[in-house]
Amino acid sequence: MKAESVEMDDLDRKLVSALRHDARASLSDLAILLGVSRTTVRGRIERLRDRGDIVGFTVVLKEDAHRDAVRGLMMIGIEGRGAERVIRLLNGLTSVRAIHSTNGRWDLIVELGTETLEDLDEVLGRIRRFEGISASETNLLLATRKAS
Incomplete structure (x- = not known):
């Protein structure tokens, strides 16, 4: 299944920014921070990964x-x-x-x-x-x- 080519919206950019700050943040914490439901956060992360906008997570020592x-x-x-x-x-x-x-x-x-x-x-x-x-x-x- 080919991922759709869509630009990130403001919520996506805020989510990516939050994940850059703390990639281990819980879905609940991200939902509260962004003012959306956990389901929305989970769906957005999955979509961003499927589209290739998020290609991985890393650890910085x-x-x-x-x-x-x-x-x-x-x-x-x-x-x-x-x-x-x-x-x-x-x-x-x-x-x-x-x-x-x-x-x-x-x-x-x-x-x-x-x-x-x-x-x-x-x-x-x-x-x-x-x-x-x-x-x-x-x-x-x-x-x-x-x-x-």
């Missing part, structure tokens, strides 16, 4: 959240049609926290996390040598004002 002393965003320009290959290579690096495709000047934005500036420099050098990367720009993250 305290040590994971605090381990990256140095964090950066690397914007990457890719030559031709090499994006999928570059993404596969990036996925193999332990310092890569997230990979985002984007429009505009850059093709990808990669979130990086390392223990030292020297480690970050080494990772940046490795990435810049990937075949298909035509340009890059990196910015260090100094402080996080809000995280999802």
Whole structure:
């Protein structure tokens, strides 16, 4: 059965936001927070999963959240049609926290996390040598004002 292609509405976005804050929240707690029934919450979660809007749940350990002393965003320009290959290579690096495709000047934005500036420099050098990367720009993250 193919899931329907429908945009998320305001309730879906509020539910996803609540789940990002606490993916273990009970249906009852989510229902109270959102002002809807438990049945509605359960149905919305199932629909979002069936459609592929929610692809999984994860655990973030305290040590994971605090381990990256140095964090950066690397914007990457890719030559031709090499994006999928570059993404596969990036996925193999332990310092890569997230990979985002984007429009505009850059093709990808990669979130990086390392223990030292020297480690970050080494990772940046490795990435810049990937075949298909035509340009890059990196910015260090100094402080996080809000995280999802």
